[in-house]
Amino acid sequence: MNYGPLLFLGILFTLAGSWFGLVLMPNRQLGDLQPHVNTNTAAIYPQPIPGEAAQGREVYRSLGCNYCHTQQVRPDGFGSDIQRGWGKRRSVARDYIYQKPVMLGSSRTGPDLTNIGERQPSYDWHFTHLYNPQTTSKGSIMPSYAYLFDVRKIGYGGASTNALKLSGDFSPGPGFEVVPKPEAVQLVEYLRSLKSSVELPEAPLPKAE
Template identity: 50%
Template sequence: MNLEKLFLSIKGLGTVALWVLVALVAIGILVAVVAYANRSRGFRLFLVASVTLGSSWYAFLVAPFQQVGHEQPSVAEATGEIYPTAPPGQVKRGEEVYRSNGCVYCHTQQVRGTGGDIPRWGQRRTVARDYLYQSPVQLGSQRKGPDLSNVGARRTSEAWHLRHLYAPEWMVEGSTMPPYRYLFEIRKVVGDGSPDALNLTALGLKEQVSPNGRYELVPTEDAKALVDYLLHLKAEVPLFEAPLPKKQEKSDEKQNKKQQSGQQPSKPTVNANQFE
């Protein structure tokens, strides 16, 4: 039975009436069962427990599951673009690194619709559909560090992420993030050296690690996978349930401009975005 449909079909009665109805039916069933089972105190308590736990089980697990448990990626009407898509294997590996090192205890991955979140952490709020391919879903409950739902759009440089993982306080002043030096290795330069090697001068570690340039600092596969995962984290594509509030205004402006300039079509506005 679909909760949504049920509620819609009885909506004429109003939610209040529905509540009362549900409550009366529930109490009626309870009284009948309890009266029947009245012989045993233990069994009565057992019934109380099962009915109450069952009600919360239904309301908080079954009903939402019916609604969002089978959600599918969205397909943009005009372009046929699919979002979200199943992440590539390297990103999945990065997700494992993220999980096993407990990044979730300091970083959330959810943009709320309120509380100054949207301008700071993303274009729009995040919704259930954004997490379709994540497992485990790392929503998090505390922000000791920044939210990461859109970190792939905010910080696009792989080198920045690698350096930041190795020495966070060097990249962000006052950072309380622990360094993840165990995701890197220092080894002897062979040949031309590894293409992944970190820029030691930029980290201020030239003197410490390799004063004579014979050693290099190389990220492990885990570190690279983690960075790939971070770069993959984007929740920007507009969805029906999460339209882009800012873009909406923008396109309105654009339309107005078009109408104004439409009177003089001979003057095309080149790169109109630059002026907005």
């Protein structure tokens, strides 16, 4: 192998193979998937998430939540995702068509969040959990996101309506209250928007027994 040009061509052609196979072909097959329109109800799925949730998605990305939480439900019979209640059906490519970037995640240090909006719709739960995960999930190794909240003195008008309901060790002390900053509200709106159990032709829901 002393012939430079041959080496050069070999190097280029080998990578061209997977560039074609693993970049261009997936793009051809999945690159212009359209949302599904249900012919009975005229419901369209998926839909872009509304503004505040979209801002929350940026908070999610910026804090690196995707390094501990996946957003993909594996098919029934492969892993225990469905038995754990992380989704009613497996995730498919169409679920992700409006996401930039797609944050499938590669680690489940924490649970999957594909359907967290359905599994946990309560605002109170999300806010207290983000403020200090130990409030709702004793023994969790998720960090506290207290910097997404303001601790302030309760004003003359009494406690704010959006103040967190904290008790015991977690409460900020008498005369003080904890209220979410806009980032916390956005993040919770995003988490509550995560739902993907709409039936698709390629991903039917399991039949009720």
